[in-house]
Amino acid sequence: MAGTEFEIIQRYFTRKQPGRVDVIAGIGDDAALLRVPAGMDLVACIDTLVAGVHFPQQTSAAAIGHKALAVNLSDLAAMGAEPAWATLSLTLPDNAPSWLEDFAQGFFSLAERHRVQLVGGDTTRGPLVVTVQAHGFVPAGRALRRQGAQPGDRIYVTGTLGDAGLALQLQETAASVLRSRLDFPEPRVDAGLLLPGLASAAIDISDGLLADLGHLLEADDLGAVIEVDAVPRSDAFLASAGPGEAGKPSRFYELPLSAGDDYELCFTVPEQHCAAVEHRLATLPCGCRAIGVVEARPGIRCQRADGEDYLPAGSGYQHFAEDGHG
Amino acid sequence: MAGTEFEIIQRYFTRKQPGRVDVIAGIGDDAALLRVPAGMDLVACIDTLVAGVHFPQQTSAAAIGHKALAVNLSDLAAMGAEPAWATLSLTLPDNAPSWLEDFAQGFFSLAERHRVQLVGGDTTRGPLVVTVQAHGFVPAGRALRRQGAQPGDRIYVTGTLGDAGLALQLQETAASVLRSRLDFPEPRVDAGLLLPGLASAAIDISDGLLADLGHLLEADDLGAVIEVDAVPRSDAFLASAGPGEAGKPSRFYELPLSAGDDYELCFTVPEQHCAAVEHRLATLPCGCRAIGVVEARPGIRCQRADGEDYLPAGSGYQHFAEDGHG
Numbered sequence: 001m002a003g004t005e006f007e008i009i010q011r012y013f014t015r016k017q018p019g020r021v022d023v024i025a026g027i028g029d030d031a032a033l034l035r036v037p038a039g040m041d042l043v044a045c046i047d048t049l050v051a052g053v054h055f056p057q058q059t060s061a062a063a064i065g066h067k068a069l070a071v072n073l074s075d076l077a078a079m080g081a082e083p084a085w086a087t088l089s090l091t092l093p094d095n096a097p098s099w100l101e102d103f104a105q106g107f108f109s110l111a112e113r114h115r116v117q118l119v120g121g122d123t124t125r126g127p128l129v130v131t132v133q134a135h136g137f138v139p140a141g142r143a144l145r146r147q148g149a150q151p152g153d154r155i156y157v158t159g160t161l162g163d164a165g166l167a168l169q170l171q172e173t174a175a176s177v178l179r180s181r182l183d184f185p186e187p188r189v190d191a192g193l194l195l196p197g198l199a200s201a202a203i204d205i206s207d208g209l210l211a212d213l214g215h216l217l218e219a220d221d222l223g224a225v226i227e228v229d230a231v232p233r234s235d236a237f238l239a240s241a242g243p244g245e246a247g248k249p250s251r252f253y254e255l256p257l258s259a260g261d262d263y264e265l266c267f268t269v270p271e272q273h274c275a276a277v278e279h280r281l282a283t284l285p286c287g288c289r290a291i292g293v294v295e296a297r298p299g300i301r302c303q304r305a306d307g308e309d310y311l312p313a314g315s316g317y318q319h320f321a322e323d324g325h326g
Numbered sequence: 327m328a329g330t331e332f333e334i335i336q337r338y339f340t341r342k343q344p345g346r347v348d349v350i351a352g353i354g355d356d357a358a359l360l361r362v363p364a365g366m367d368l369v370a371c372i373d374t375l376v377a378g379v380h381f382p383q384q385t386s387a388a389a390i391g392h393k394a395l396a397v398n399l400s401d402l403a404a405m406g407a408e409p410a411w412a413t414l415s416l417t418l419p420d421n422a423p424s425w426l427e428d429f430a431q432g433f434f435s436l437a438e439r440h441r442v443q444l445v446g447g448d449t450t451r452g453p454l455v456v457t458v459q460a461h462g463f464v465p466a467g468r469a470l471r472r473q474g475a476q477p478g479d480r481i482y483v484t485g486t487l488g489d490a491g492l493a494l495q496l497q498e499t500a501a502s503v504l505r506s507r508l509d510f511p512e513p514r515v516d517a518g519l520l521l522p523g524l525a526s527a528a529i530d531i532s533d534g535l536l537a538d539l540g541h542l543l544e545a546d547d548l549g550a551v552i553e554v555d556a557v558p559r560s561d562a563f564l565a566s567a568g569p570g571e572a573g574k575p576s577r578f579y580e581l582p583l584s585a586g587d588d589y590e591l592c593f594t595v596p597e598q599h600c601a602a603v604e605h606r607l608a609t610l611p612c613g614c615r616a617i618g619v620v621e622a623r624p625g626i627r628c629q630r631a632d633g634e635d636y637l638p639a640g641s642g643y644q645h646f647a648e649d650g651h652g
Contacts, residue, residue, distance in 0.1 A: 024367060025471065030404040030530055031371035031462075033469050036362045041350060044445065045357035046413040046459060050452035078356040087372040089415075089457045119370065126376035127453040131415045133372060136357075143359050145351065204356055 012104040013088070013121055020117045022084060032119035034085060040137040045075040051128040055183075060174060061099045063183035064130060065106030070187045071206065072134035073114060074263040077192030078204040080144040081136030083114045088121040089131040095123075106184075114189055138196065144267070147219040148201040151296040153268040155224055156277065158188045159286040160234040161209055165259020166241055166251060177236040185263040191288065194280045195267060202267035208258040210300055210312060213266050217300070226292040229305035231256045257302065257312050268294055338430040339414070339447055346443045348410060358445035360411060366463040369407040373397045377454040381509075386500060387425045389509035390456060391432030396513045397532065398460035399440060400589040403518030404530040406470040407462030409440045414447040415457040421449075432510075440515055470521055470528040470593070473545040477622040479526050479594040481550055482603065484514045485612040486560040487535055491585020492567055492577060503562040511589040517614065520606045521593060528593035534584040536626055536638060539592050543626070552618040555631035557582045583628065583638050594620055 014027055025033040036042050049068050051057055069086060076083050088107070092100075111118065116134070163181035166172075172179035188204075195202060203216045209231065217224055233241070233256055241251040264286070269277050274290070281288040295301075302310040340353055351359040362368050375394050377383055395412060402409050414433070418426075437444065442460070489507035492498075498505035514530075521528060529542045535557065543550055559567070559582055567577040590612070595603050600616070607614040621627075628636040 024469075029472050030401040030528075031369045031407070031460075033405065033464075033471075034368040034370060035466070036368055038364075042360040042362055042368070043357045044360060044411075044413065044459075044461070046415050046446055046448055046457075048415040048417055048448045048450045048455075048457065050417055050450050053450060053452055075356040079359065081357070085370075087370065087459060089372050089374040091374055091376055091455055120372055122372055122374045122457075124374045124376050124379060126379055126455060129374075129417055129452060129455045131372075131374065131448075131457040133370075133413060133459045135370070138359075140361070143350075145359075146355050202356075 012100045013118060018115045018117045023117055023119055026117060026119040037137060039140055041140050041143060043076055043079045043081040043136045043138055043143060045072055046131060046133040047071045048129060048131040059183060061102035062106035065103035066110050066184050068130040068132045069107050069110050070185045072132045073187035073189055074204040076134055076136040077187050077189045078202050078265055079138060080192050080196040081138040082193060083116045083134060083136045083189060085119045085135040086116050087119060087133045091124045091126040091129040093128060142196040144195055144199055144202040146201055146203050146216045149216060149220055149222055149268040149294050150200060151222060151294050153200050153270050153294040154274050154290045155268055155292040155294060156288045156290050157264050157266050158191050158288050159264040160232045160237060161262050161264060162237050162255035162259055163234050164261035165255040166237055170240060182261055187263060188265045188286055190284050191265055191281055191286055198273040198277050199267040199269050202265055205262050205264045205266050207260045210257050214300060221298055223295045223297045223299045224292050225295060225301045225303055228253055228302045228310045230291045232289045253310060254313055338426045339444060343443050344441045349443050349445055352443060352445040363463060365466055367466050367469060369402055369405045369462045369464055369469060371398050371401040372457060372459040374455060374457040385509060387428035388432035391429035392436050392510050394456040394458045395433055395436050396511045398458045399513035399515055400530040402460055402462040403513050403515045404528050404591055405464060406518050406522040407464040408519060409442045409460060409462045409515060411445045411461040412442050413459045414444060417450045417452040417455040419454060468522040470525055472527055472529050472542045474527040475542060475546055475548055475594040475620050476526060477548060477620050479596050479620040480600050480616045481594055481618040481620060482614045482616050483590050483592050484517045484614050485590040486558045487588050487590060488563050488581035488585055489560050490587035491581040492563055496566060508587055513589060514591045514612055516610050517591055517607055517612055524599040524603050525593040525595050528591055531588050531590045531592050533586045535592060536583050540626060547624055549621045549623045549625045550618050551621060551627045551629055554579055554628045554636045556617045558615045579636060580639055
């Protein structure tokens with residue numbers, strides 16, 4: 001062992017940071033002392049990554065540092081919030097300096113891009129478990145919620161779906177495009193910030209499109225029809241997944257519908273705001289695509305381009321389910 | 327396995343709660359939506375408990391639930407903050423219903439007493455690790471800090487010290503008074519709320535008096551003299567620890583100075599406010615006692631009632647130190 005808890009915090013986690021004016025005191029006291037700007041609501045979320053459950057055991061430390069923050073920023077994005085602060089709890093079997101260096105690099109490089117300041121943390125010894133809590137701001141009363149969709153609203157997703165799931169299935173190595181989607185998901189913070197006032201409801205896709213869209217719809221007892229061929233797939237996905245086959249579950253259909261870990265946003269938009277949303281999000285690298293429509297009847301119906309129904313085999317990741325994958 | 331992640335959250339963690347007006351949306355969306363009252367600063371802290379490191383493996387689920395929240399409320403107390411919200415990340419090897427029931431009972435029973443609302447969480451599968459983040463409010467600019475002590479300020483502690491350490495050493499069973507101090511520490515929230523405007527600096531004692539007082543003093547490059555016989559010890563401690571012996575490390579001296587897990591507050595008070603502090607804290611069950619004085623010269627000197635110096639053997643718990651205990 002090379003250092004005490006205090007030295008670890010000192011060495012790896014008190015590096016040059018954004019120095020936000022809303023942080024009165026960050027790391028170094030019993031608690032962080034923070035000031036939410038006037039007129040803003042506070043948005044807070046917490047997510048935990050466990051080695052071997054949320055990422056393969058051989059995942060790089062940089063990827064773990066990135067992903068632990070990214071999954072939380074993705075939750076903030078789904079609320080339309082601007083990220084501000086994070087706290088980090090790191091449980092480690094040992095404190096190998098090179099691992100910590102890489103972890104901090106992955107964490108802070110994403111934090112800097114979103115002006116997120118690390119304001120507190122805890123390092124403990126034990127099996128590798130990483131918990132991050134993120135905080136953000138949204139103008140009072142303007143947060144996006146899971147609730148709020150109406151029948152007739154169009155359903156959109158950002159980016160592409162299925163990449164992370166395919167990387168896992170193919171056991172892609174760190175260098176591949178698909179694997180980088182699994183290891184370094186890009187939280188759609190910029191997209192989320194453009195949606196309040198236009199979208200009626202939103203959620204991020206961590207457990208799979210059908211599962212997460214299902215949560216959104218259940219909040220209002222609604223259903224949807226999804227055009228499964230319209231779900232956006234990346235070039236890398238199309239090159240590796242193989243084509244869809246009529247009447248059979250295939251990667252081409254299953255992964256974009258049911259695999260988790262993509263961290264795209266799924267949101268609903270009333271007809272009169274669809275053009276504005278498409279115009280705004282076209283300015284972002286991720287863009288967005290309409291993939292279906294909200295219906296009054298509960299349940300999600302999947303439909304192929306040829307008009308046939310598609311019956312999905314899986315429906316998202318459940319940590320405690322009998323046959324959970326991941 | 328008996329339930330999915332969503333069912334666990336539903337069943338055990340969405341029970342009747344305080345229903346605070348500053349919680350716009352709690353559990354059930356991508357993130358919690360919260361409103362800090364006008365004129366208040368936000369205080370936030372995060373702490374993780376690992377089985378076998380922060381509590382003995384056979385600790386009851388109720389105690390773990392209590393303690394995971396208590397250690398965070400203790401940090402809020404050390405800032406003089408009023409607790410408001412908590413988030414919980416629970417990593418579990420399985421989801422035994424009776425364990426979860428007891429854990430939730432321990433957690434919520436403490437939460438209710440302090441009007442803390444659970445506003446978010448994450449349950450994951452893996453080795454038993456519990457992370458809680460707590461949030462509280464303090465009038466803007468009035469938080470207690472580690473910084474701020476002055477030479478001549480008196481040093482106080484609440485309650486009694488050494489009980490939790492003695493329970494560990496003696497391997498006390500769950501029924502004993504000492505063991506209940508280890509398993510169910512009482513965060514000194516009420517004491518913390520009385521201190522802003524009177525105390526010059528504060529910290530909570532989680533790693534041992536000398537270690538934590540050391541952090542407080544280091545923040546201003548100061549030192550202290552501690553009257554080791556004045557450090558408050560409980561009746562249960564005195565009955566089990568045995569007397570101090572001249573020239574030898576003994577439980578009577580070592581545990582109150584160096585053992586962790588007591589979660590009392592240690593704070594410094596300028597001479598002109600000492601009477602007011604003693605008067606106010608006398609109304610609380612924990613009370614407080616003056617145990618020393620801040621000095622300009624760095625370092626902590628321990629002095630016995632007979633005027634002799636006492637040289638402590640240990641100096642607090644360090645998670646990553648070679649010979650850390652706990």
